[in-house]
Amino acid sequence: MQIKSISRNLIVAISMTAGTTTMAQQAPAEKNPLLQQYETSFKVPPFAAIEPAHFMPAFEAGMKAQQQRIAAIVNQRSVPTFQNSVVALEASGEQLRNVSTVFFNLTSANTSPELEKISREIAPVLAQHSDDIYLNAGLFAKVKKVYDQRAAAPLTAEQQRLLEKTYKAFIRSGANLDAAKQSEMRAINKELSLLTVRFGQNLLAETNSYELIVDNEADLAGLPPSLVTAAAASAKEAGKPGKWRFTLHNASVMPFLQYAQNRKLRQQIYTAYTNRCNNGDERDNKEIVAGLATLRAKKAALLGYATHADFVLEENMAKTPAQANELLNRLWTAALPVAKQEAAEMQQVMDREGKGEKLEAWDWFYYADKVRKEKYNYDAEAMRPYFQLENVREGIFAVAKKLYGITFTQLKDIPVYQEDVVAYEVKEANGQHIGVIYMDFFPRSSKRGGAWMTSYRKQAIDKSGRIAPVVSIVCNFTKPTATEPALLTPDEVETFFHEFGHALHGLLSNVKYETLSGTSVPRDFVELPSQIMEHWAFEPQVLQLYAKHYKTGQLIPADMVEKMKAASKFNQGFATVEYLAASLLDMNYHTLAAGQKIDPLTFEKEQMSKLGLISQIAPRYRSTYFQHIFSGGYSAGYYSYIWSEVLDSDAFAAFKETGDIFDPATAQSFRKNVLEKGGTAEPMDLYKAFRTRAPEVKYLLKNRGLDTN
Template structure:
């Protein structure tokens, strides 16, 4: 096998456009230069066009194989290059890559439109769709045919020529606007620095947080302690700092990202994105963008989403208001705070939690060394699904922090390649996500295995301490690892139905259900050991974790509902009358807000989930999937959280099936019934057990 490090510069482009001559066919990251991307994309698009031409000019009558299957496997190298480039644009970007993204996105948008608006191609797809009842298709094939037909009908294939041209212009503009939105948010995140030079201003902060801030300052050749808007810096500061003014300063900075009327402001981008989405939906015959999106979701309609959110709101709001009043009284008694502000919430909530449960993250963190938590996720997965994880050092990676693993089954067969990227840096956007560098599929009787990645922003090791996670970071790791399992265990024929290619309000089930193991004694004892002594986490701490699990659940649920309502307010109506982003947001939050309004902040301008990512008209899906995961985990608990039979049913009917069938069909096959919301309400403590 050739070592890709010996390729000449002239061969790099060819290496990207053909199957990679690397172990497991993994991306040759270190040999990719930024200047390779644009010409490679152009060549890959040209090759993909030729593949489409072969389908449309085929003189044989259209069949499922020569049209639907051929279409699903077309553009494989383009998809791979796209996954590499756009994953790096999220996890390891720079100004040059961002500029290239602005050039590439319109090309990809135009190519996508050229496919969905290709009349000859649509005729062949429609010819098969019209006779589908007479074809002897499997459930997966029926789903693929339906998905392929809708990819045309829902994206303009039935439009007149002038409307098709309008659609092309809208899609091109949207691709650029979404990129710009994300670039502005990342630039704002990187721009803010709060340098503290007086040690008294560090009062209340844990030693590890102070050491990390000192290290951050040193890395930028500054004296003192440097705090940023990266979560491992921001969250501990607003949670523990006794300095209310500094908490206010960093909270307002986080809340005002891209809302300052300067070059990085996103207000016009928000208005333009929502208006273009609405126009696009209207062109396609839908009343709103939400109606268009939800047609392909479990929820089905905006009305059902609103009803779902309102039903939760009825249960959560009274509990949230009661919790907030208790928090206000606590802050008043403790520090004579007359009015609780946004920068007080995490601080006093943490103090109240310590008082009620004698529990805080600093007490727990020594038991959650990052390496041990990773090992815990691996052990739990091994017990449930017979997966083995072996760290490997013979494949290329895009940054030295990235860990790489070979995942195999009990027979030693390759299941997946797994990348894990855990620490913040300037070129990485905030938050946590799972993604794929290569999907799973079966072609020519070969089951081609996936390459899966999770990306997080956890506390980095310091000179004296390893990376010690907060309990929230532990559940975040398990959440993303649950998504990763959905990708790794995929076992479908067609790439477009593989792994996480499912309805958006079903995709969170595998991730959210795995979080449940973080609260169970049997699971915690597998990995929660003190990083210095090796002592297993004491039983009393486990009990406190479980008891504190529903702490402020009403407020947390109300917060999630508010985000879902904001999303629907932007996408569930005609936004053309909205002229003021802040004013609209204030109206959307009117009945779900607890804290006093702050004029300097605006969530919409940095709400990347719905304006850059894929959650427009879909933010409700986190709560929707919680109903599924709470109901599903109750099934596990009935017979034991490590019951192999239930785990196998979950693997066979959910994790391996991807989007091959309707998600409710898959869920009922696993659970034996439709999910019941009572399980979630019980877990949240919002109704009696």
């Protein structure tokens, strides 16, 4: 997943988090590291020197500086030009961007009660600041003047793209609305910013608050030794030595559901997982979900759109909800019968066990594993010893070098925001500096769940030359124990490759303007660079680079790889259906008409019933913990993973067709036409420049085992 980072230009899309501190908590400006030039290696943020009290003064200073620069643009008497209006606007928010990137990245990866308080308080302030920019009539007049005369201006293709993007940002923010509607827009944006923050904070608190404590060793039956050891360590850290502690973080709950023989405990933890923020307490998100859906629909209507999805998708490859739904429904039709067949196979296993039990949702992972072992003699847990984190990382670096000639060198003396974080300098084959990448791998209570890539500084080009990016990938992988290093599951390996693909998109960007840099592309295109990287993860010649037993150093056995390959399409009915159910739920929320009131649980149940979703499968994300769409920037965009999968499956086929998955010419074309271009052109044009044709869906269907031809 790629999360929206804060651009240096005025488009301060800060609908995420933030807050105010009292004057007593504020640090003097002259001692505020966020307001000084960073005197650090590669000019990264001086994390150790930054305290919560620094943020509000820095936010205020950044907003004030941007307001002053915008006032200068508005008050200038010169004829508006691309340079004195659009580029000046692009540069106006640099100081605020510096503060925002640090703050929002910390609230996602290493938050604290102090930062969360600031988030709640600053959110409406930043929303107002953004509105003050986009609804500034004088500023819009300058931009519009340049836009209206664009045909006669000697602009490059990238400059034309920036101009169009800037102009449309004003229109889509309400610049053409009358005063009354602009006032209404401001109120909506303020409320949206607050609800978004509350949703994410509630989910983090809810996830962290749950623990399943096991004190009877017999209840651990079936669990892998590595998970048992980790659970014992977790219990000890929580002040409960001699017991075993399981949580709702994926590295704990998912293997528990897959291996625990105790059915009641599986039901208990699964129910807790799927009812997060749905317990009628202070962390309940149902009212927030209803409020966000209602406000988004109302905002879209104000701007002249039929629905929020129409508003969002206008800027995406899909363009309309109908086109997005066409793909989702086509895949649903193919996947649902496969999922039903998978359920039937599991029920047969349960029937043979003779307990008279019927397959339930909390049984799926457990019996899927049994069927997988029975049909393919494949055990994913047996692969862990070959996937030591450090080896996987070196394998990923080797793949990047083979494809793009780039190298990675660990940086020892560089500021980090948490002791587990590591950083690397990225260089071209000739030694030229490309950028810096941070890697943050393990779960902690201060980090939200999932995995994502973000930026601390985006690539651009100024008078001094290329501004080198600083990116970060953040994960929640299985932690090392006292007796074992961090050993990844195959799913975690795939996640690592995925987020690294996003990082390459940010690192290899080669554009002039930050607004168009790296991952600043439509949601349904941004997942192409990440998902194509997944294809290399388990290719036999790639496994030879990193899949070595952590004790013996022996390469992963060929027969084990063959078993994994044979089982790769197993359970794809489930995987596809649970994802599509969430994607369609997202689209249903965001195609609501303005004024339509809903109860989230009733709405979700009705939509899943219409789809014919079987009871043994829940949407990958239920409404009250659907962070992607309610606090993660993917509203009306969760479909983008499968849309991008059409692209990445087709794109990887281009490598396979050459007979060499590292084919230099194909890799160079992908780098030049996709990774380096950012948002400087229409995504489909970029894709066609690489592939010489439009993508074909057949490769996705084949990869997922859903091809019925």
